[in-house]
Structures are given as C-alpha cells and as structure tokens.
Amino acid sequence: QEASPNTEEQDINQKEPITAIATPVGEGGIAVIRVSGKNAIAKVNEAFRGKDLTKQNSHTVHFGNIVNKNDNVVDEVLVTLFHSPKSYTGEETVEISCHGGVLVTQAVLEVMLELGIRSAEPGEFTQRAFLNGKMELSQAEAVADLIHAKSQKAMDAAHQQLEGQLGEHIKQFRQQIIDATAMVELELDFVEEDVEFADKEELERLLKELDEEIDNLLATYETGRLVKHGVRTVFIGLPNAGKSTLLNTLVGKERAIVTDIAGTTRDTIDVDWSYDGLRFKLTDTAGLRDTEDVIEAEGVKRSQEAFEKADLAVYLKDLSKELTQEEREDIAQFQKSAGDTPFVLIGTKNDIALDIEDERMDYDLKISALEGGKIDDLKKLMKQRALENKEYDSSSLLVTSSRHRDALQNAQENVRSALQALDQGMTGDFLSIDLRSALKDLGTITGEITTEDILDSIFSRFCIGK
Numbered sequence: 510q511e512a513s514p515n516t517e518e519q520d521i522n523q524k525e526p527i528t529a530i531a532t533p534v535g536e537g538g539i540a541v542i543r544v545s546g547k548n549a550i551a552k553v554n555e556a557f558r559g560k561d562l563t564k565q566n567s568h569t570v571h572f573g574n575i576v577n578k579n580d581n582v583v584d585e586v587l588v589t590l591f592h593s594p595k596s597y598t599g600e601e602t603v604e605i606s607c608h609g610g611v612l613v614t615q616a617v618l619e620v621m622l623e624l625g626i627r628s629a630e631p632g633e634f635t636q637r638a639f640l641n642g643k644m645e646l647s648q649a650e651a652v653a654d655l656i657h658a659k660s661q662k663a664m665d666a667a668h669q670q671l672e673g674q675l676g677e678h679i680k681q682f683r684q685q686i687i688d689a690t691a692m693v694e695l696e697l698d699f700v701e702e703d704v705e706f707a708d709k710e711e712l713e714r715l716l717k718e719l720d721e722e723i724d725n726l727l728a729t730y731e732t733g734r735l736v737k738h739g740v741r742t743v744f745i746g747l748p749n750a751g752k753s754t755l756l757n758t759l760v761g762k763e764r765a766i767v768t769d770i771a772g773t774t775r776d777t778i779d780v781d782w783s784y785d786g787l788r789f790k791l792t793d794t795a796g797l798r799d800t801e802d803v804i805e806a807e808g809v810k811r812s813q814e815a816f817e818k819a820d821l822a823v824y825l826k827d828l829s830k831e832l833t834q835e836e837r838e839d840i841a842q843f844q845k846s847a848g849d850t851p852f853v854l855i856g857t858k859n860d861i862a863l864d865i866e867d868e869r870m871d872y873d874l875k876i877s878a879l880e881g882g883k884i885d886d887l888k889k890l891m892k893q894r895a896l897e898n899k900e901y902d903s904s905s906l907l908v909t910s911s912r913h914r915d916a917l918q919n920a921q922e923n924v925r926s927a928l929q930a931l932d933q934g935m936t937g938d939f940l941s942i943d944l945r946s947a948l949k950d951l952g953t954i955t956g957e958i959t960t961e962d963i964l965d966s967i968f969s970r971f972c973i974g975k
C-alpha cells in the first residue's frame with residue numbers, strides 16, 4: 510500500500526479535539542467513545558486514573574478508570590492510544606472502551622464534554638481523515654456506503670471503492686488528460702513561431718481511448734445502482750391474482766394484508782428483501798384497473814408510477830381463472846410499456862389451476878405462493894432477469910454513486926467536445942479549455958477539487974461517531 514501524501518513524513522495540522530460515541534446506541538458488551546484532535550491524549554489523561562497516558566507509546570492499550578470532575582469513578586475502561594499521524598483521522602486519537610450500557614456510555618461521553626472537548630458532527634472523523642489525506646473522497650464515501658450497505662453485493666462494491674479502485678481509475682484518466690493537455694499547450698507556447706508540436710493523430714487516439722474507457726466505467730453504473738439501492742420490483746396483475754400472498758411468501762412475514770376481496774391492497778406497499786446477496790425493493794401494487802372509488806383510484810395512480818420507475822416488473826396471472834381477452838390485452842400493453850425494463854409473466858395459484866390446456870400464454874414460470882411451489886425458481890428468475898444484460902461480477906469495479914456518474918458524464922462531454930474541436934481544426938486554446946474542464950470534473954470524484962457544498966452533502970450522510 511502506498512503511503513498517503515500527508516502521512517508519515519508530514520505533520521498533520523491537528524484541529525481542536527472532538528468526541529462522540531462510535532458504537533451504536535443500545536446495550537452491548539462494550540461501547541467505544543472516540544476522541545480525536547490536538548492533544549487528545551493529554552485531555553483524556555485529565556480524567557483517567559491509571560498510568561500517565563501522555564508517556565505511553567502509540568498503538569498501546571491501557572486499563573484504568575474514567576472519573577468525573579468530583580473524582581468519582583464513572584467506569585472502568587480500556588483506552589487505546591494513536592499518535593498522529595497513525596490513526597484513522599491522522600490526528601492524535603484515543604478510543605475509550607467502556608461497559609456497553611446506554612447510561613454508562615453517555616456518562617463517559619459527558620466527562621469528555623466536561624473536559625471541554627466538543628461533540629463531533631456526523632462524519633466529522635472521516636471528514637478529517639479526508640482532509641488529512643488519509644483517504645480520497647470516493648473512499649470516504651465508500652465508508653458511508655459500507656455502513657449503510659444492506660446486502661452482500663452492496664458491501665462488496667463499497668469495499669472495492671474503499672480500497673481505492675475507483676480512485677485509481679480516475680487518477681489514470683486524469684493523467685491521460687494531463688498528457689493530452691501538455692501536448693496541446695506546448696503547441697500554444699510556440700504559436701508565434703508557427704510550429705506544430707502536437708501530433709494530431711496521437712492526440713486524437715488518446716482522447717478516443719479516454720472516451721471509451723469512461724464509457725466502460727459509466728456502463729457499470731446501472732448495475733452499481735441496483736446493487737447499492739436495490740432492484741425496484743413491482744408486482745402487477747388483477748386484484749386477487751395473489752400479489753400480496755407472493756410478497757408475504759418471499760419476505761416471510763405478514764407484511765401485506767391478504768384478503769379475498771378484490772381491491773384490498775389500496776396503496777402500494779414497499780418491502781425490502783434480499784436474495785443471494787442482491788437487494789430488492791418489492792412494491793405490491795393496488796392493481797391497475799379502472800375504478801370509481803377515489804381512494805382506490807389514488808392507489809392505482811401510485812401503482813402506475815411504481816411501474817414506470819421499476820427495474821423489474823412481475824405480472825401475476827391467476828391460473829385458476831380463465832384468461833379474458835381484456836387481461837390478455839392488458840398483459841400485452843404492460844409488456845410493451847415496460848420497454849427495456851425486464852418483464853416476467855408468472856402464472857399463480859398453480860395448485861388450483863384451471864384444467865385448460867391452451868391458454869396461449871407464454872409463462873416464464875407457474876407458481877403457487879400458498880403451497881410454496883416453484884418459489885425458489887422464481888427467486889432465481891428474478892435475480893437473473895434483474896441483472897440481465899448488465900455487467901456483473903463481484904470482482905469488477907462498479908460506479909454506485911450518482912455524484913460520480915454525473916462527474917464522469919461531464920468529463921466525457923468535455924473530452925468529446927475536445928475531440929470535436931480537434932476534428933474541426935480549432936486552435937489549441939479551445940481544446941485546452943475542454944481538457945481542463947474534464948480534469949476538473951474528474952477531480953471532484955477523488956476530492957482534488959471540492960466545494961463546501963459537496964463536502965457537506967457527503968459527510969452529512971454519516972452517523973455521528975464515524
């Protein structure tokens with residue numbers, strides 16, 4: 510692992526110490542209170558009864574008591590010391606492991622606040638780590654993703670980003686642009702002498718290659734988004750087709766109300782469900798038929814919206830009922846309006862299916878949600894169709910954040926505009942402007958270029974204590 514620019518050799522500009530409980534609120538075996546910043550160890554030492562912490566080495570653990578200002582013992586603790594710059598934030602850091610009760614933990618935190626240490630903002634530790642060059646911005650974002658990850662695949666993707674794989678790609682792109690810019694600007698310097706230094710063909714090749722590589726990375730976003738946010742799956746079909754029953758069978762809990770009165774599911778119901786490492790957001794619709802009922806009509810409207818936003822549409826047809834011409838047309842209509850969105854046609858209630866040989870329908874699968882028939886096949890099918898045509902391999906890098914996608918798209922636009930300028934024989938200064946913009950766009954991903962706004966919105970997603 511390469512050393513970050515600010516570690517080891519350079520001194521870190523340590524800020525005022527901050528503190529927060531770093532473990533979840535609740536009862537547990539232990540809880541950790543973190544303190545980071547200038548003179549953090551000396552500060553904590555004021556309330557510590559045991560060895561003199563200021564005389565101990567980095568990366569050592571010490572047993573003792575935390576006392577309040579009246580010198581009463583608050584808790585027996587273990588403190589871990591980190592000297593700057595060898596800590597998560599790069600600053601001097603103390604981690605106090607105390608007993609895991611809510612009150613005890615809070616009491617230890619209170620002692621830290623009494624010492625004049627300020628409460629940390631959400632994500633402030635990680636923000637300091639970023640500012641101290643401990644990680645790139647895309648890595649800091651990965652920390653948040655990792656914390657919020659709801660499935661194995663989302664965790665894998667966050668881990669990759671945390672390892673800096675995205676950053677590596679972006680660095681490489683930036684280098685390519687810098688090389689191109691150098692070629693162009695060299696020519697600019699000598700423009701008076703009327704010398705052409707830039708090899709147009711070489712420049713064109715470089716830019717085309719870059720355009721293609723950005724394209725490849727952008728192509729992973731669709732998958733990345735599914736992995737991170739889950740596959741938005743909508744169940745559609747006539748009332749009583751068995752949508753709620755299937756949802757309950759998949760999720761394994763009584764989440765949707767199941768009745769045999771048509772139109773019971775008046776609103777859309779969303780449920781989180783994971784299968785084989787992939788997260789799904791299941792939406793049970795109110796059905797999509799025309800209705801006079803106002804409340805039901807609202808439900809139908811929401812169902813329509815859910816259908817339009819879906820990543821996967823599952824149409825359920827009750828096999829115990831004859832297929833009417835109307836439903837046949839409905840299905841065809843849905844299939845058509847689904848467009849590129851994967852659409853699966855499922856026959857339900859196969860246990861009581863009508864004995865009609867030719868329904869002239871091409872079902873992807875016939876299931877029975879009540880009897881549990883073919884449910885595993887359905888799960889497999891859902892995963893397979895959701896990821897179909899998508900590049901998907903747990904080892905490949907995925908762009909999961911819309912912020913990164915936007916930046917990549919902007920960079921690509923600028924690269925393309927430079928290519929166009931080159932093609933039209935424009936002067937180097939035009940190209941140079943485009944290339945420099947592309948460079949800026951990419952810089953926003955790794956954090957070479959940031960604004961307060963970007964930083965605020967990123968770090969506010971963190972929990973306090975991270």
Ligand code: GDP
Pocket residue numbers: 746747748749750751752753754755766767768769771772773774857858859860861876877878879880
């Ligand atoms: P929805 O309106 O599409 O959500 O349909 P429901 O899930 O509420 O189901 C309507 C009725 O069909 C209920 O009485 C269910 O018990 C019944 N049902 C659902 N799935 C099956 C199945 O696989 N087999 C049988 N025999 N009945 C089912």
